[in-house]
Amino acid sequence: MDNAPTGSDARTGATLGPLKTWSYLAAQKRRPSEYEIVSVHTLYNNDNAQVPLELAAGVPMNRWYRRYRNESRLRHADWNAFRDPDARVYRSYVAAQDKEEIYVDGLLDQYNALGHDARLAPAWAETLARLYTPLRYLLHAAQMCAAYSVTMAPSSTLANCAVFEMADQFRWVSRVAYRTAELAKAWPGLGFRTGERRRWEEDPAWQPYRMLMEKLLATYDWGESVVALNVVALPAVDAGLRLLADSALEQGDPLTGFLLEAQLKDSARRNRWVRAFMQFAQDQDGSRDAVAEWLAKWQPLGEAAAAAYGEDLPGGAGRAATAIQAMRGLQDTLAAARAAAP
Amino acid sequence: MATLNRADWYDIARDTNWTPRYASVEEIFPDEMSDAFGLTVEQWEAYDEPFKISYREYVAVQSKKDADAYSVKAALARANFFDKAAPGWISILKMHYGAICLAEYIAVLGEAKMARFGKAPGMRNMATFGSLDEMRHTQIQLYFAHENIHKSRQLDWGLKTYHTQNWAGIAGRAMLDDVILGRDAATMSIMLTFALEQGFTNLQFLGLAADAAKMGDYSFSNLISSVQTDEARHAQIGTAALKVLIANGKKAQAQQAVEIAFWRNWRLFFSLTGPAIDYLTPLEHRHQSFKEFVHEFIVAQFERAIEDLGLDRPWYWDFFLDTTNYYQHSGHLELWFLRQTLWWNPAGGVTPAERAWLEEKYPGWNQRWGRLWDVIADNVQHGRQDKLFPATVPMLCNICGLSIGGIPGQGHHVKGHWTDYGERRYYFCSAPCKWIFDIEQQRYAGHKSIVDRLLAGDIQPGTIDGTLEYMGLFPGERGDDADDYAWARSALPPMNDRSAGHADAAAGL
Numbered sequence: 081m082d083n084a085p086t087g088s089d090a091r092t093g094a095t096l097g098p099l100k101t102w103s104y105l106a107a108q109k110r111r112p113s114e115y116e117i118v119s120v121h122t123l124y125n126n127d128n129a130q131v132p133l134e135l136a137a138g139v140p141m142n143r144w145y146r147r148y149r150n151e152s153r154l155r156h157a158d159w160n161a162f163r164d165p166d167a168r169v170y171r172s173y174v175a176a177q178d179k180e181e182i183y184v185d186g187l188l189d190q191y192n193a194l195g196h197d198a199r200l201a202p203a204w205a206e207t208l209a210r211l212y213t214p215l216r217y218l219l220h221a222a223q224m225c226a227a228y229s230v231t232m233a234p235s236s237t238l239a240n241c242a243v244f245e246m247a248d249q250f251r252w253v254s255r256v257a258y259r260t261a262e263l264a265k266a267w268p269g270l271g272f273r274t275g276e277r278r279r280w281e282e283d284p285a286w287q288p289y290r291m292l293m294e295k296l297l298a299t300y301d302w303g304e305s306v307v308a309l310n311v312v313a314l315p316a317v318d319a320g321l322r323l324l325a326d327s328a329l330e331q332g333d334p335l336t337g338f339l340l341e342a343q344l345k346d347s348a349r350r351n352r353w354v355r356a357f358m359q360f361a362q363d364q365d366g367s368r369d370a371v372a373e374w375l376a377k378w379q380p381l382g383e384a385a386a387a388a389y390g391e392d393l394p395g396g397a398g399r400a401a402t403a404i405q406a407m408r409g410l411q412d413t414l415a416a417a418r419a420a421a422p
Numbered sequence: 423m424a425t426l427n428r429a430d431w432y433d434i435a436r437d438t439n440w441t442p443r444y445a446s447v448e449e450i451f452p453d454e455m456s457d458a459f460g461l462t463v464e465q466w467e468a469y470d471e472p473f474k475i476s477y478r479e480y481v482a483v484q485s486k487k488d489a490d491a492y493s494v495k496a497a498l499a500r501a502n503f504f505d506k507a508a509p510g511w512i513s514i515l516k517m518h519y520g521a522i523c524l525a526e527y528i529a530v531l532g533e534a535k536m537a538r539f540g541k542a543p544g545m546r547n548m549a550t551f552g553s554l555d556e557m558r559h560t561q562i563q564l565y566f567a568h569e570n571i572h573k574s575r576q577l578d579w580g581l582k583t584y585h586t587q588n589w590a591g592i593a594g595r596a597m598l599d600d601v602i603l604g605r606d607a608a609t610m611s612i613m614l615t616f617a618l619e620q621g622f623t624n625l626q627f628l629g630l631a632a633d634a635a636k637m638g639d640y641s642f643s644n645l646i647s648s649v650q651t652d653e654a655r656h657a658q659i660g661t662a663a664l665k666v667l668i669a670n671g672k673k674a675q676a677q678q679a680v681e682i683a684f685w686r687n688w689r690l691f692f693s694l695t696g697p698a699i700d701y702l703t704p705l706e707h708r709h710q711s712f713k714e715f716v717h718e719f720i721v722a723q724f725e726r727a728i729e730d731l732g733l734d735r736p737w738y739w740d741f742f743l744d745t746t747n748y749y750q751h752s753g754h755l756e757l758w759f760l761r762q763t764l765w766w767n768p769a770g771g772v773t774p775a776e777r778a779w780l781e782e783k784y785p786g787w788n789q790r791w792g793r794l795w796d797v798i799a800d801n802v803q804h805g806r807q808d809k810l811f812p813a814t815v816p817m818l819c820n821i822c823g824l825s826i827g828g829i830p831g832q833g834h835h836v837k838g839h840w841t842d843y844g845e846r847r848y849y850f851c852s853a854p855c856k857w858i859f860d861i862e863q864q865r866y867a868g869h870k871s872i873v874d875r876l877l878a879g880d881i882q883p884g885t886i887d888g889t890l891e892y893m894g895l896f897p898g899e900r901g902d903d904a905d906d907y908a909w910a911r912s913a914l915p916p917m918n919d920r921s922a923g924h925a926d927a928a929a930g931l
Contacts, residue, residue, distance in 0.1 A: 096898030098572050102581045117568050118561035122527040124584040124595065125603065133604050134595035136868045140454045141604045170558045171492065174485040181478045189425055220438040223537070223550065230534035230553060231603070236527060243530060243553055246537060247477070250550045254477045257435035261426055277440055291444040298445035 115167035121160050123236040126150075144300075149232050153370035154303025154361055159235035165356045166349060173244055177251070184255060184342055188262075191335040197266035204331040205263070207394060209270040210279055212324065212336060213260040216253045217280040218317060221293035223249035225309045232302040241353045242306075248346040255339065285392040288385035292316065295381070303361075307371055308378040310354040311414045316382035318347045319407040323390040323399055330395055355414050362417035375415055383407075428476050435476075436543040439463055456539040457608040459672045469542030469666050473658050480551055484558065484652075491562060491648045495569070498641045504570045509904035510702040510769035511637055512574075517766040518630065519567035520579035521590065521694055525598055526559040532602035532614050536659065539607035542666070545659055552615070552656035559649050566645055575899045579765035586894030589763060589872040593823025596869065597690050601683045604865075608663060609679050616660030617683030620727060622691045623653045624719045629695055629712075636707040664731050673733070680728070681736040682861070685854040688742065689822035692716075696750025697757055700780065701771030702904075711783035712750045721746075738854045747784065751791045752827045759812055762886075763893060764901035770795065770909040790833060802910035818871035819851035821858050826851045843867050 104121045105112045112120075125145070131137045132145040156162075191197075200208075226246035233239035264272035271279075280286050292313050299305045321340050328336035362368045383404055390400035442450055447463060457466075475483075504512065533552035540546045567580035583591045601613035627650040634643035667676045692712075699712040710718075721743065728735065736742065758768045772780070772795045780787040801809040816825035826849060828836040839850040843863045850856040859866050872893065875881050881892045890900060 094897070096575050096896050098575050099578060100572055101568065102571070103578050104581060104585075114565065118564045121581060121585070122524055122560055122564070123531075124524055125528070125531075125599070127585055133599035134592060134869075135599055135604050136865055139604060139865050144455070170554065170561050171485070171488040174481045174488060174554075178481040178485040181481055185425075185478070192425060216435065217438055217440055220543070220546075224546065225538075227534040227538035227546075227550070227553070231531045231538060239530065239534075240557065243534065243557055246534065246550055247554055250547060251477045253438065253547075254431075254435045258426060258431045260434050261431035273434060277437070281440055281443070294442045294444040294450065297442075298449040 113167060115164070115169050118169055119164075119237050119240055121236065123233070123239060126159065126234045145232075148300045149234060149302045152301050152303035154307070154367050155364050156234075156361055156367070157363075159233075159238065162235055162237045162357060162360050164237060164241050164353050166352055168240070168244060168349075173247075177247075180342065180345070181251075184339065187335060187338050187342070188258070192262075196333075196335050197263055200266075200333055201331060204328075204333060204394070205267045206270055207327070207331070208263060208333070208336065209267070209272050209275060210283060211285060211389070211393060213256060213263065213272055214276040214280040214283070214286060216256045216260070216276065218286075218289055218293060219249050219253045219256065221297060222309070222314060222317070223253060225293070225296050225305065225313075228297075228300075229302070229306050229309070232305070234302070238357065241350075241357070245310075245350055248350070251346070252343050255343075259336075259339070285389050288381070288388045289317070289320070292378075292381045292385045303367075303370060304374050307358075307374045307415075310350065311358065311371075311411055312375065312378040312382040314347065314350065315407050315410050315414065316386045318344060319386040319403045320389040323386075323393050323396050323403050326399060327393045327395055351410070351414060355416075358415055359418040368417055371415060371417075375411070379408075379411065382411075428474065428479070432474055432476065436547055438543045438546075439467060439541075451539060451541055454606060455535070456606055457541055458606045459608050459667055459670075459675055461541070461608070461666070461670050461672070463541045465670050466541035466545075466666060467543075468669065469544050469662050471544045471548045471658060471662050473548075473655050475551065475655065480554075484554075487648050487651070488558070488562070491645055492565075494644045495566060495641045499569070503639055503641065504573060507637065507639065508704040508769075509767065510704060510771065511639065513766040513768060513904050514630065514698045514702050515567075515639075515642065516574065516576045516579065517694065517698065517764075518626070519563060519577065520583040520765050521594060522626070523560055523563045523567065523580050524584040525594060526556050526563065528598045528602055529556040529614065530560065532556075532610055533656070535603065536607045536611055540611070541608075542663075545607075545611065545663065548656060548659050552659060555652040555656055558652065562645060562649070566641070576765045576767075576901075578899065582894065583765065587872065587875075588765075588893040588895065589818065589823060591894075592872060593690065596821075596823050597686045600865075601686060608667070611660045611663040612667075612676060612679045613683035614660070615657050616664060616727075617680055618687050619653050619657035620660065621684055621720065621724050622687045623650065623657070624723070625691050625695050625715065627653065628719060629699055629709075629715045632709040633699065633703045633707055636709055637704065661727070661731065664733070668732055677733055678861070680733060681738070681854075682858050684724070684736055685738065685742070685858065686822065688745075689819075689824060689851070689855070692745070692749045693753045693757070693824055697754035697768065697771075700750050700783075701754050701776075702769050705773075705776050705779055708779070713746045713783065716746045736854075738857075741853065748790075748829050751784070751787070752829065753824070755791065755794060756816065756825050756827060758903075760816070761901040761903065762811065762890060763895065765895070765899060767901045767904040769904035770798075770907075772799075773909045773912060776909075790829060790831065794830060799910040802907045815873045815876060817849055818873050819855050820848040820869055820871060820874075821850055821855035821866060823871060824851060 099106050101112050101117065105116055125132045129150045130146070131142055133139070133142050135142060223246050226242050226249060229242035230239050230246060233242060260273055260276065280290060296305065296308055296313055299308060321344060325337045325340035328340070362371060386404055386407060387400055390396045390403055451457065451463065453460060530553050533549045533556055536549035537546045537553060540549060564580055567577050571577045584595060601618060602610055605613055627646045631643045631647045664676055696712045699708070699715060725735065757764060758770060761768050772792070777788060777792055798810065818825055826836070839853060839856040841848050841856060841859055841863065844867055848859060850859060870878065876884055876889060881889050
């Protein structure tokens with residue numbers, strides 16, 4: 081009886097014997113990985129499409145799940161079949177990120193010892209106050225959007241990717257906050273710590289990013305939200321961060337440059353699952369049509385945001401167009417359906 | 423310039439609210455998802471999480487904890503504890519994993535809902551860690567359960583319970599969905615983190631950890647103690663929320679949320695932990711009785727917590743305290759009798775020595791409960807198989823999903839509680855469950871217990887086998903007596919030598 085699924089064999093009345101793995105995974109006829117054992121099919125609230133929660137069908141949250149998740153145009157016959165290409169589980173995530181954080185601590189210690197912040201050019205310090213430290217608002221908005229993906233995901237394997245994404249964004253909210261406090265000490269008159277909110281709310285360089293994120297926060301269709309966030313918005317944010325890193329290195333601020341590079345490593349991991357997910361999710365024509373429509377709607381917002389921000393950076397005007405071109409290429413790669421993938 | 427301390431920058435990382443322009447506050451924080459209390463974003467900004475930790479500290483501490491828990495397990499794997507442990511203890515492990523693993527996963531989503539829709543940045547950040555924590559609890563417990571899956575088909579229920587229509591799965595979903603995802607972030611912060619996590623996880627996780635350590639099951643003891651250290655941190659999300667709500671004149675509404683969730687949790691946790699501590703744990707390894715544990719870790723701590731906040735004891739408090747004398751005993755009897763519907767094998771736990779312990783811990787136990795077990799033992803001894811299983815289905819409560827019962831025999835005090843709503847009558851186990859239903863009848867209306875489904879003809883064929891299969895239980899995974907009824911054969915002298923009282927007991931049964 082080993083590896084027999086619970087279904088038809090059981091109905092013959094035969095006594096079920098022990099299995100080598102969960103009956104849910106036994107059907108796949110190969111030895112499951114640790115990732116599969118602890119990640120697959122751990123979400124139960126997508127079993128009953130009409131009444132997701134064990135409450136009256138009409139309670140607001142049942143309506144919410146039906147409308148925004150189950151009736152989303154992003155469809156798949158079996159969301160539980162999705163797998164994270166990195167096979168990331170909790171324990172490998174915290175272990176890996178602990179090492180990454182040790183590296184970041186090392187950067188901060190090393191440049192701190194060199195008196196890095198005090199040696200920055202005043203004009204560049206002003207640029208950091210205007211275009212770097214307000215970043216925490218943007219990243220926190222991304223953290224919130226990822227949190228929404230967790231609550232709405234139709235399978236645990238997808239929700240887990242979103243949990244790590246949410247945590248990654250919070251990681252960089254924290255590091256930007258840390259840098260804000262350091263820079264405030266080194267450059268007391270520039271509005272570090274006190275001026276970020278106003279700049280996020282008013283500075284023209286941030287407004288297209290702000291519009292993008294606010295509109296995303298108010299987008300509740302699960303499929304549209306996950307596609308717009310991961311295929312459009314976050315690559316657009318990363319395009320801006322790359323331009324900021326280039327400027328920082330040019331302006332004698334290696335610390336900001338290296339911190340942004342460390343941040344973009346998390347984005348690279350995100351892009352791997354997003355690409356796999358987009359291939360997986362577009363197995364159906366309806367999903368492909370929906371994705372195409374959502375991209376047409378969101379990509380102009382993403383491009384405008386990266387352009388407004390990037391062109392405002394020292395030396396950014398000459399580089400922004402190339403960066404946006406690269407961003408489009410990345411978005412196309414991420415958005416590609418399986419058949420169209422190279 | 424030295425490297426900064428957390429306190430130097432922590433407040434900046436939770437200064438992340440802004441005034442939106444391209445969407446309204448109501449669009450970003452709709453009340454139904456965010457805050458049924460209707461406080462403004464500015465009012466929530468007074469929120470101050472008492473336990474502060476940074477991402478950097480979190481991944482350092484958690485990776486160390488995980489390394490410890492997994493290495494203890496790996497080191498002890500060779501000891502083959504699972505093969506040598508008492509059957510009752512193995513049953514506790516199966517029950518625990520089946521009831522807990524996927525419940526943790528719904529908390530992953532619940533915490534994420536607070537991370538998205540909480541209006542306080544501090545709540546959103548702490549809930550981000552909370553969501554990670556709950557993923558840890560799901561995964562590490564599934565991993566531990568899976569390790570022995572080749573030894574028992576019943577361990578499949580670690581992943582399976584909540585995907586089935588088993589009565590316990592329905593009851594678990596009904597509670598979790600009511601207090602977690604079925605609520606807005608603010609209410610959930612009270613119901614999930616204050617009432618469930620701060621109120622009750624100690625019971626299952628500390629209570630069992632103590633017994634597990636005494637049992638020599640260091641792997642499990644270490645696992646669930648490690649889980650509880652995370653709970654102790656993120657359970658404080660709700661305390662800070664309650665402070666904000668009370669300061670803004672929402673005490674009555676907050677009090678009601680606490681009372682709903684505390685009662686719902688009590689109804690499920692007593693049925694899990696009560697029989698485990700008082701009956702399934704081998705006698706020589708018992709740390710304290712379930713009642714003693716509840717009074718030390720639930721009653722005392724919860725009373726202190728609500729007093730500190732300026733909340734009142736729940737209106738049903740005296741009734742709750744009284745139930746700590748008998749819920750676990752009626753619950754255990756019920757679970758044992760309905761053992762075919764379980765994914766674990768309940769131990770009788772009523773050998774003469776165990777009865778002496780029960781009588782000592784619960785004076786009057788023999789008179790109240792022991793005589794019922796006498797009848798069961800007598801039926802075992804005389805081979806009356808048909809009397810070892812229920813002849814009728816139990817009445818199940820339309821809120822908690824557990825059977826409607828109480829003290830049998832002379833102290834019989836089972837009362838009917840019901841509400842007529844729409845076209846049908848809903849039955850409840852207790853006044854608090856009826857109270858919960860009546861607060862928001864349309865929220866719970868239409869709920870069908872497994873018995874409602876049987877009576878409505880939803881389960882076909884409506885035979886015992888058909889019903890068990892409907893519940894996802896097939897031969898080979900259905901529960902049976904953990905000790906193959908050995909306790910019953912040794913429990914009492916033959917009928918004709920026994921003192922009077924058994925006839926009453928038979929009548930009571």
